[in-house]
Amino acid sequence: MTLFERVFGGNDAVYGLTEAAIDNAIAQYGEGQAVSFPDTAYSLPCYYAVTGSKVGTLGELKQALGVVKTLMTRNPRLNDAFMSGVATALCAEFIEVLKYLNGAAPYELPCYGHLSDAVIRNLGVPLVTGDIPGVAVILGSAPSADEAVALVKSYQSQGILVTLVGGVIDQLEEKGYKTGDNVRVIPLGKDVTAVIHVVSVALRAALIFGNITPGDAGSLMKYTMERVPAFVNAFKPLDDVIVACGAGAIALGFPVVTNETENIYRVPKSLIVQEDVSKFNATSLEARDIKIKITTIDIPVSFASAFEGEIIRKGDMQVEVDGSRKDCFELVTTRDAAEIEDHKITVDGPELDEIPVGSKISLSYIVEVAGKNMQSDFESVMERKIHSFLNCIEGVMHTGQRDMIRIRVSKADFEAGFRFRHIGEVLYAKIKSEFDTVVDKCQVKIVVDEAKNKELRAMANEVFNRRDDRLRSMTDESVPVFYTCIMCQAFSPSHVCIVTPERLGLCGAVSWLDAKATNELDPQGPCQVVPKEHCIDERLGRYEDVDEAVQKYSHGALEHVTLYSLFQDPMTSCGCFECICGVEPVSMGVVITMREYAGMTPLGMTFSEMASMTGGGVQTPGFMGHGKHFIASKKFIAAEGGLGRIVWLPKELKEQMRDKLNEAAKELYDVDNFADMIADETICTEDPEELLNYLTEVGHPVLSMEPFD
Ligand code: SF4
Ligand code: NI
Ligand code: NI
Structure with missing residues (x-):
């Protein structure tokens, strides 16, 4: 048999199975029965992507199978084989979607089946x-x-x-x-x-x-x-x-x-x-043609980003660094080169093998760096990466930051020979490799001693407070430049984020300081300086310089972008936004939902459905992807009246942002407890009238705002 015959034969076999499965399902449920995968806005995603048609019922599925048949040509040529391969894939999708018929949950762990x-x-x-x-x-x-x-x-x-x-x-x-x-x-x-x-x-x-x-x-x-x-x-x-x-x-x-x-x-x-x-x-x-970045780190267990999300359960942990009960913290700080011995790692206090299994302990580490191009603004950028660095260690889990950290080291790691000093090895290796253009020398001081950590923590808190004061004072007006980020162009070829102090990148991972550091670490890289010399419209956040930058970095796909408007040339979205907001026409407010919330919103759309309204680097007035922290920014849709327009948030997001929302609303509108005026899924989903009733009841500020023009 030739390869063609094998492909065609396999395709025919699957087609036969699919046809029979669809006919059976129709016999059982009728043509009108709905078919869909859970948690996707793309219908049967493969069939939709290839043909542009959505399938909603068994009857439509049967018709779609007819379309698939037209791909199954039988000339012994490469293109026919490829198309029969695609047809086979589409048949597989039909067979799989039938498994979800009538609300069935066909997969159970460890298997996932359809991915949302x-x-x-x-x-x-x-x-x-x-x-x-x-x-x-x-x-x-x-x-x-x-x-x-x-x-x-x-x-x-x-x-x-x-x-x-x-x-x-x-x-x-x-x-x-x-x-x-x-x-x-x-x-x-x-x-x-x-x-x-x-x-x-x-x-x-x-x-x-x-x-x-x-x-x-x-x-x-x-x-x-x-x-x-x-x-x-x-x-x-x-x-x-x-x-x-x-x-x-x-x-x-x-x-x-x-x-x-x-x-x-x-x-x-x-x-x-x-x-x-x-x-x-x-x-x-x-x-x-995949190239792997290799960092060799001298530790007895694996180190890879795949372990970042790994969870260490209580029963599996050797010891826990517990910042909620003990004095713990992590800090990156700049020193003079003369004060640092490169790659020196000290552990002041008992090592892991001297501590009883299952203990909750006090531990701190200070990463001291020196370099000619080092700036104190980069300290927090490096410090925020520690979370990811330590989580990449197989068998180690890290959560939190600053003086609210929790670290679990697994028994398996302990048995493999992992000790506290290896935390130092990881921090040293990663800081040196990822920040090589600004860090010339680095040393790590680990302290495992309650009394010493109590004192050190007070010192660290002073540093954190100073940093926060500086961050708070940083506004879009107070800095001399903005930055682009085009990291996502690998997947969204015309998408450009403009990152400002009061508007972080829509993925939530790139703040203005991050962009600044990225630019200095890699001057030809994804973050380029955007001057802000020619402001055209302050309210909209329209700048000649920003327009020039988006034109240049979108390769002409975009001409105008405003920083603060949802309607007039809003910033584009790639696809990895943390949140999406959309206009709610009854209240003239905006509804925001986030990736982690799979439920319904008063727009009658889930996150996935709202998200599918925009993306790929195109402008969609009325819908906009953005980072979580942008919600409480005084620049959030400032052109349309600001965050006072927010009428609905998933409860979890509202709680995360509560204090900052209240603070900003007090300043902008002199309103107290604004977060409580915002509805959530415990108050209403789906019904805009119910939403409006609630807003009226609590006296939400949107009711006194002008309608959108
Ligand atoms: Fe950069 Fe994040 Fe924007 Fe992507 S979404 S371009 S990573 S800031
Ligand atoms: Ni123009
Ligand atoms: Ni992206």
């Missing part, structure tokens, strides 16, 4: 920063469970996101290997059709971040080929269905590496035979 839009948006920032350098799709069973673990671990320790389909899931379970989206190893499902859930991620990324028009299959495939660094590892034996799926993967630009040698045809750079499973990793990275 929010999961994809969460991946946005780490993908653009290269924290997630690639996406591996592992299919089938490895020759042995040990080899399965070794392969997954090899990707995980490079930060690569791993998705699993089929027998490999059981192999990891058998070995007790931890999986989950928090450690970037996601079992999708055990049937081969579950592979569609990762294809769905790639295609939604194109719609969400790339502003690809649904139905523009050519641009879609170009986008996935150029911008989604995914690849497939398929274990033998490969049946025709898997070969047909593989053709679909290759059509999207994802190379397939397999250990199958029988009845297989090599296609350079696309279908690669690698008999030695221990070389799958290297072969795949080479085929997809």
Whole structure:
């Protein structure tokens, strides 16, 4: 059999199964029965991305299958094979969506099945920063469970996101290997059709971040080929269905590496035979052209961004640094070069092996840096990275910041030889490598002593207070320049964030100070200086210089952007915004929701649905993505009256922002307890009249504002 025959045969087989499954479902539920995946605004995402049509009912699904059939041409040419691969993928999506029929929950942990839009948006920032350098799709069973673990671990320790389909899931379970989206190893499902859930991620990324028009299959495939660094590892034996799926993967630009040698045809750079499973990793990275940043750190356990979200339970911890009960803190501070001995790490107090297991302890670390180009403003930028640095250690969990930190070190790490000084090693190595242009020398002082930490903490708090005073005094008016950030252009080619002291980047990860530091660390990098010499309209935040910058860095896609308006040339969104706001026409206010909140809003839309209204670097007046902290900024939609327009927030977000919202509203409108006037899901969802009643009852300031023009 030729490769074409295998692809066509596999495609026909899956098509037959799909047709039967749809007919069965119609016989049982009728054509009008709704079909959908949970938590997505993109219908059946793959079918929608490829054809531009949404499918809402079983009857429409049946029609869609007719459209799929038209892709299944049978000439022995490469294009026919690719299209049959795509058709196979679409059939797989249909089979998978039928599993969700009638509100069923077909997947249970460890398997995820369909991944929500929010999961994809969460991946946005780490993908653009290269924290997630690639996406591996592992299919089938490895020759042995040990080899399965070794392969997954090899990707995980490079930060690569791993998705699993089929027998490999059981192999990891058998070995007790931890999986989950928090450690970037996601079992999708055990049937081969579950592979569609990762294809769905790639295609939604194109719609969400790339502003690809649904139905523009050519641009879609170009986008996935150029911008989604995914690849497939398929274990033998490969049946025709898997070969047909593989053709679909290759059509999207994802190379397939397999250990199958029988009845297989090599296609350079696309279908690669690698008999030695221990070389799958290297072969795949080479085929997809993925480069891994290596930082070697002298510690006895793994260090990788994939471990950032790992959770250490009470029963698994050796010791806990507990800032809520003991004096603890972390601090980065600048010293004279003469005061620092590079790479000196001291532990003042008992080491980990001298402390009883399960203890809650007082611990602090001061990272002292020196460098000709060091500025005290960078201290807080570095300090905020400590959270991510320590979390990347396998078996260590870090939360909080400043003097409210909590660190858990696992028993497994202790047994592997991990000690407090290794915290110093990590801090030293990461600060030196990530801030190499400003840090010439670095040393770390760890103190494990309650009495000493009590004194040191008082000193650290003075530093934190001084910093806060400086931050509070920093306004858009008081600084000489703004910055661009174009980090997200890897996925949203025309998106530009303008970052100001009072408006952080929409991902929430880039403040004005961060942008300034990024610019000085890498002058040719993503953050460029935007002068602010020619203000055109202060109320809107319209500057000639800003317009010039967005024109230049969006490559002409954008002409005008205002900093403070939701309606007039609002700032664009890429896809990884923390929050989105949209106009609520009944109250003339705005509703804001966030990625973590999956529920409904009074706009009749969920986060995913609101988010799908904008993105990909286009301007959508009335909808705008933004960072959480922008909500309490005095510049938040200042042109339309400011944060007094906020009529609804998810409760969790409201609580997070409560104090700052109250403070800002007091200053702007002389209103007390503004946060209590904002509705949330415990007060109303869905019904705008109910919302209006509540706002009237509490005397919300929006009611005395002008309608939007
Ligand atoms: Fe992306 Fe804007 Fe965040 Fe930069 S500031 S990483 S461009 S969202
Ligand atoms: Ni113009
Ligand atoms: Ni982004």
